């Protein structure tokens with residue numbers, strides 16, 4: 001099959017929330033710009049909001065909050081590791097996003113978003129500050145509306161065509177390589193500007209139900225953005241701050257605390273007690289949950305039964321409609337009902353790397369520029385702490401405009417790629433006659449991630465993880481066998497997950513303290529250390545040696561002096577096991593086994609397969 005070559009101005013790598021906004025705003029900024037959007041799925045349904053979304057988790061709207069309030073909330077939850085310019089830019093941009101979404105969906109104020117008696121968008125409390133910064137949304141159709149806009153503006157959309165290589169020359173972006181997962185049609189696309197919007201590392205730790213795709217996040221989000229940026233020499237930060245998800249037990253989806261808590265719900269333990277002051281998904285809350293389990297008060301639940309009947313019905317509509325539609329069936333078959341106190345059991349499930357809900361990702365400034373020229377990043381893969389969906393839209397839009405402007409003045413790159421050899425290398429798992437099934441290798445790396453680096457983090461376990469990574473790269477990856485083009489992308493995904501595991505483990509070992517509650521609770525250093533205040537841990541590839549390098553760098557000087565710590569102490573792990581039984585000591589010398597070796601030698605097995613005499 002012949003390769004297709006495309007010359008573009010802007011490539012958008014991932015057509016999810018941030019990617020669709022980026023494409024739209026790039027076209028708005030320069031209608032003549034040749035914008036190519038590539039995604040693993042069809043952009044109508046791909047990404048975290050493919051099934052719709054029910055809130056903008058952090059906004060500043062007149063009458064309720066200001067951009068400074070957004071800075072205050074994010075300064076607190078990021079515990080001092082924040083570029084406040086990013087938070088302010090997010091706060092400034094959210095009102096425009098609300099208007100854009102009404103425009104693209106064709107829906108009125110009061111329909112897509114609730115409004116109060118003064119006609120303002122009506123916000124609720126969610127964050128651990130005294131400002132209402134949460135705006136509910138009836139967003140069942142928003143992804144389809146965004147996809148429609150992207151196509152209407154004349155972007156080239158390559159659905160089911162993931163990017164597997166990103167090229168640079170002299171430190172500047174030159175293009176990408178991608179293939180269609182159904183047909184194998186492959187593309188070499190040259191462009192001076194590439195925007196990475198490929199979402200979080202959703203497939204990272206193993207979910208406890210054992211299903212590889214039974215995860216909270218969109219299953220196509222496997223960290224290629226993180227990995228491609230790393231191999232291009234970009235800096236990544238906060239890779240040690242893991243997202244430790246508190247999800248609904250046995251169900252592949254969120255518990256939806258953020259739907260329930262702004263309407264009066266809260267978390268309780270098995271004794272029916274409220275176990276933590278707030279329900280915001282922050283490290284302190286995860287630490288509180290973990291403590292409940294360790295001290296014998298798990299499981300924990302989302303309590304709803306005290307709410308008025310009409311609120312419960314409204315919650316059912318959102319949770320079973322806009323969120324995952326199988327949720328209603330799930331409860332029905334278990335005979336569960338939100339009018340019972342224990343109907344939504346929660347558990348700490350798979351870990352992920354994500355900036356939307358947490359803070360790890362590609363380092364960017366407020367214009368979404370990375371540290372590589374021509375490379376931009378936005379959404380869950382760019383390190384803007386706890387930016388959620390509003391951040392994906394605001395920074396996606398900024399990235400689109402910035403990339404279009406940059407491309408308009410940049411020289412068209414000439415891609416020098418040995419395409420035949422590259423394609424041979426990428427399809428090697430398909431052409432190999434025999435080997436390890438890719439799902440088996442994915443299960444292995446993700447199980448190791450869960451076993452060795454899930455917080456609380458242990459140094460010896462993390463060292464062992466590095467040993468496994470090296471071993472899997474040497475023994476497993478070169479032997480992966482796939483059956484078709486669809487599976488072929490999984491071979492790339494496994495390698496991205498391994499890259500991300502290495503970055504996460506090394507960053508976790510580099511930051512010699514605990515921070516962000518359970519998200520980076522390190523048993524060898526179980527407290528915050530002031531020497532790490534205001535310091536990023538940076539992960540970067542040395543392009544001369546191909547080695548991963550770790551360093552620290554200062555967070556941008558604060559403009560606003562808001563509190564930068566959540567109120568909690570790290571629990572100390574002290575278990576007194578008492579005195580155990582000890583038997584009399586044995587000899588170190590055992591003549592019986594020594595004599596056996598002397599007499600029979602070391603051949604194993606010797607009785608089953610008797611050596612033939614020559």
Ligand SMILES: Cc1cc2nc3c(=O)[nH]c(=O)nc-3n(C[C@H](O)[C@H](O)[C@H](O)COP(=O)(O)OP(=O)(O)OC[C@H]3O[C@@H](n4cnc5c(N)ncnc54)[C@H](O)[C@@H]3O)c2cc1C
Pocket residue numbers: 013014015016017018019038039040041046047048049053054055056057058161162163164197198199200216217218220221222223224225253254258356357378379380381387388389390392
């Ligand atoms: C279940 C759930 C509920 C949530 N609820 C809320 C909420 O109520 N409010 C809120 O504010 N936030 C919420 N969030 C967070 C919010 O949805 C995300 O922060 C946001 O959608 C991230 O956008 P993104 O563009 O970065 O990633 P996504 O929208 O996930 O898009 C990433 C895209 O990249 C594509 N991709 C991946 N790899 C490649 C590749 N190699 N090549 C090409 N394409 C690739 C994927 O196919 C995908 O379409 C929720 C998230 C989840 C998972």
